[in-house]
Amino acid sequence: MEAMTVKRQKAERLADEELMPLIGQKDPEAFAVFYDRHGGAAYSLAYRVVGDRAGAEDVTQEAFISVWRSGARFDRARGSVRSWMLSIVRNRAIDALRTRAAKAPKLTFDDDAILERRPAAERTEEEAMRRETASEVRGALGGLPGEQARVIELAYFGGFSQSEISRMLGVPLGTVKGRMRLGLEKIRGELAEGLA
Amino acid sequence: MTDVDHERWSEDLAAYLLGALEPERAEAIARHADGCERCRAELRWLTPAAQALPEGVRRMEPPPELRARLMAEVEADAARSASQAEPPRASELDRRRPSWLARLGAGPMGLRPVAGVAAAILVVAAIAGFALGGGLGSGADGGGESTIAAGRAPGVTATMVNEGDSGTLRLANVHQLPDGKVLEAWVQRDGEVEPVRALFVPDRDGRASTRLPGMDGVEAVMVTAEPKGGSEQPTGEPLITISL
Numbered sequence: 001m002e003a004m005t006v007k008r009q010k011a012e013r014l015a016d017e018e019l020m021p022l023i024g025q026k027d028p029e030a031f032a033v034f035y036d037r038h039g040g041a042a043y044s045l046a047y048r049v050v051g052d053r054a055g056a057e058d059v060t061q062e063a064f065i066s067v068w069r070s071g072a073r074f075d076r077a078r079g080s081v082r083s084w085m086l087s088i089v090r091n092r093a094i095d096a097l098r099t100r101a102a103k104a105p106k107l108t109f110d111d112d113a114i115l116e117r118r119p120a121a122e123r124t125e126e127e128a129m130r131r132e133t134a135s136e137v138r139g140a141l142g143g144l145p146g147e148q149a150r151v152i153e154l155a156y157f158g159g160f161s162q163s164e165i166s167r168m169l170g171v172p173l174g175t176v177k178g179r180m181r182l183g184l185e186k187i188r189g190e191l192a193e194g195l196a
Numbered sequence: 197m198t199d200v201d202h203e204r205w206s207e208d209l210a211a212y213l214l215g216a217l218e219p220e221r222a223e224a225i226a227r228h229a230d231g232c233e234r235c236r237a238e239l240r241w242l243t244p245a246a247q248a249l250p251e252g253v254r255r256m257e258p259p260p261e262l263r264a265r266l267m268a269e270v271e272a273d274a275a276r277s278a279s280q281a282e283p284p285r286a287s288e289l290d291r292r293r294p295s296w297l298a299r300l301g302a303g304p305m306g307l308r309p310v311a312g313v314a315a316a317i318l319v320v321a322a323i324a325g326f327a328l329g330g331g332l333g334s335g336a337d338g339g340g341e342s343t344i345a346a347g348r349a350p351g352v353t354a355t356m357v358n359e360g361d362s363g364t365l366r367l368a369n370v371h372q373l374p375d376g377k378v379l380e381a382w383v384q385r386d387g388e389v390e391p392v393r394a395l396f397v398p399d400r401d402g403r404a405s406t407r408l409p410g411m412d413g414v415e416a417v418m419v420t421a422e423p424k425g426g427s428e429q430p431t432g433e434p435l436i437t438i439s440l
Contacts, residue, residue: 026274043258045250057262083247155216156249162211180210188245
């Protein structure tokens, strides 16, 4: 037990990039530290996309297990470990949404399409609260004009393509592209200012 | 490349970073960017903006059971990798096959689900510490859930929730497991007991849960205490058995 604690403490001192090779060597302590650092963000993102706890747990579990089983194939050239992990979570969450949508009855692209495509059984009280705040943009999206935030939300958190968003909102494809670009540019500008 | 040509690619870079392009177009952009310094520079500039999006999500705490399940699975994997043991031969498995498996084949030994529960199937489990005692009987009272205690141990409540073709098994009041033991779930289908590869452990409050994928055709769910890393076949009596 003491050896375990020492190992854990050692792992806690390592940077994410240093944990990755250990996870690749099937070191559970390194994995535990990795999960403790990023599990919260991963679960929150998964919940934001799929909209229910059980689904978010599934997505988070699958994403972390895929990292564990794949030997943590992290490529430094593609950014930070955290961004890489969250991109895995996002992609799995979108896959889960699409799987559900494929099983659900045909849907129309109405204004609440993201919420509507979830099974009725999942619409718990918590989900109802979430629905009220579904349009609330936070963090990086908070300062954007509504139409820019909306296309970015639909794309990143809803998994819709720009063509689908164009049809959904009834605006030309070029407008969607422009709003996405302006929105990302604005967020980027704010990030750069924050670093200055 | 002319400015017009570049513009055709550039106008899709934001959608590319947001994952909003059809796969073919996304692949084309990636290939193009490999040879286009202007696009690479734009992508380098915009990437942090896309990566900031998940960080702005309202923070939620993952349930402790999720960590417990993950670690149980990870430690099981690590133990398997370390042992590199060959799987036992079929005859050995047969010898190790506990008698309760045979009993399962002979007929249901668990409890029936409470009637009238549609979306969520609430069922009742019986437990007697780590040894199944006799005298099982239904305590269902129409309230959708009931608990049965048998033997000396306090009753454990099991809730099985169906979610599409998968399910979540939630246990409450589970005793802490001996060192080196984990809970492992099994399902019975067509009279045969199959592993689910679901290893989990109770938290400090005696709660334990696990996801059970592919519940189509499952007749019963069982949980046994197994050595860390799980087993190919149950090695002991079930702590709980739930007939569906």
